[in-house]
Amino acid sequence: MKTVLVSGGAGYIGSHVTVELIQSGYDVVVADNFSNCDRTCFNGVEKILDRKLPLEEIDFCDSKAADRLFATHKIDAVIHFAAFKAVGESVADPLKYYGNNLESFVNVIGAARKHGCSNILFSSSATVYGETDKLPVTEQSERQPATSPYGNTKQICEDILRDCVKAYEGIHGIALRYFNPIGAHPSALIGELPRGVPANLVPYITQTAIGKRECLSIFGNDYPTPDGTCLRDYIDIVDLARAHVAAVTRMVDSKMKADYEIFNVGTGKPVSVMELVTTFEKVNNLKLNYRIAPRRAVDVTAIWADTAVANSELGWKATRTLEETLASAWAWEKRLAGKE
Numbered sequence: 001m002k003t004v005l006v007s008g009g010a011g012y013i014g015s016h017v018t019v020e021l022i023q024s025g026y027d028v029v030v031a032d033n034f035s036n037c038d039r040t041c042f043n044g045v046e047k048i049l050d051r052k053l054p055l056e057e058i059d060f061c062d063s064k065a066a067d068r069l070f071a072t073h074k075i076d077a078v079i080h081f082a083a084f085k086a087v088g089e090s091v092a093d094p095l096k097y098y099g100n101n102l103e104s105f106v107n108v109i110g111a112a113r114k115h116g117c118s119n120i121l122f123s124s125s126a127t128v129y130g131e132t133d134k135l136p137v138t139e140q141s142e143r144q145p146a147t148s149p150y151g152n153t154k155q156i157c158e159d160i161l162r163d164c165v166k167a168y169e170g171i172h173g174i175a176l177r178y179f180n181p182i183g184a185h186p187s188a189l190i191g192e193l194p195r196g197v198p199a200n201l202v203p204y205i206t207q208t209a210i211g212k213r214e215c216l217s218i219f220g221n222d223y224p225t226p227d228g229t230c231l232r233d234y235i236d237i238v239d240l241a242r243a244h245v246a247a248v249t250r251m252v253d254s255k256m257k258a259d260y261e262i263f264n265v266g267t268g269k270p271v272s273v274m275e276l277v278t279t280f281e282k283v284n285n286l287k288l289n290y291r292i293a294p295r296r297a298v299d300v301t302a303i304w305a306d307t308a309v310a311n312s313e314l315g316w317k318a319t320r321t322l323e324e325t326l327a328s329a330w331a332w333e334k335r336l337a338g339k340e
């Protein structure tokens with residue numbers, strides 16, 4: 001049985017990936033420093049799987065701790081999620097982002113290399129594409145200059161991985177570029193749990209619907225899109241998690257076609273903010289309090305994925321409908337509020 005280290009494994013994406021890996025026959029070591037999440041999702045994962053999981057409470061900025069972890073467990077592949085992710089905060093405090101996000105990744109690769117773990121998967125983002133007219137974006141689309149330090153750390157980490165793969169014999173890397181991950185596990189035992197006021201659309205919607213927030217602001221309805229609101233590619237969190245299983249399997253089974261590969265993880269379908277709001281209302285049979293607000297700085301007008309490469313090479317495809325996904329997000333919010 002192969003063992004996968006999931007750094008940041010107690011967070012939103014990491015917890016869903018842990019579930020899918022175990023259900024696909026992998027062993028998982030979860031590592032997290034709980035700096036940006038509590039135990040809710042980790043406990044939820046153990047409940048879904050009905051078993052205890054090895055948990056290493058470490059900060060990957062501590063290189064000695066990273067080294068100890070790899071010395072303690074025999075790791076076949078590592079998926080690196082551990083990072084700060086608030087775009088606005090990264091603009092206000094870039095050193096926090098460059099310090100944490102780059103150093104932790106350098107330490108993970110260093111420790112992996114030292115202990116003979118040759119498979120490294122990095123969680124990247126569609127943010128690396130920036131604003132572009134050529135849609136959908138393919139993995140070959142040129143990356144645009146990052147619009148925030150957070151986005152820049154994603155680009156730099158991709159480059160770090162590419163350079164290490166090139167320089168160090170035997171190291172393989174995959175970067176998965178996520179579009180907009182949303183929704184929750186069908187069990188409603190794990191999901192997105194933002195701290196403070198949510199910066200992202202779907203948690204803001206569910207918190208408004210439950211009464212935690214008064215009113216959703218739709219940032220701009222004067223974009224050059226069919227209904228004037230921005231277009232995004234919303235990918236279900238369980239579908240997204242399964243793409244990781246496919247990518248890890250490709251690495252550990254030595255099926256990669258190059259030592260460093262990049263895949264878009266999206267649905268390939270653009271959805272507008274307004275469409276998402278009305279679908280949420282319809283599928284959950286409720287009315288959302290919303291208003292049109294000015295545009296938000298740094299939002300791109302539209303971005304969605306060309307998924308052909310991920311579909312053919314990973315043998316992976318998004319399967320859940322937007323309706324199912326938005327129902328799962330609402331079920332999770334209700335469970336959190338103790339209403340279900």
Ligand code: UFG
Pocket residue numbers: 085087125127150151179180181199200201202204216217218219220230231232273296298299300
């Ligand atoms: N939006 C609203 N109201 C809100 C929140 C968002 O109208 O309260 C709109 C945004 O303007 C955007 C869409 O909903 O058009 C999606 O916004 P999100 O914040 O949910 O997602 P983004 O596309 O902005 O964010 C994604 C990733 C980030 C990444 C960012 C780069 O989630 O990790 O792209 O800009 F950094």
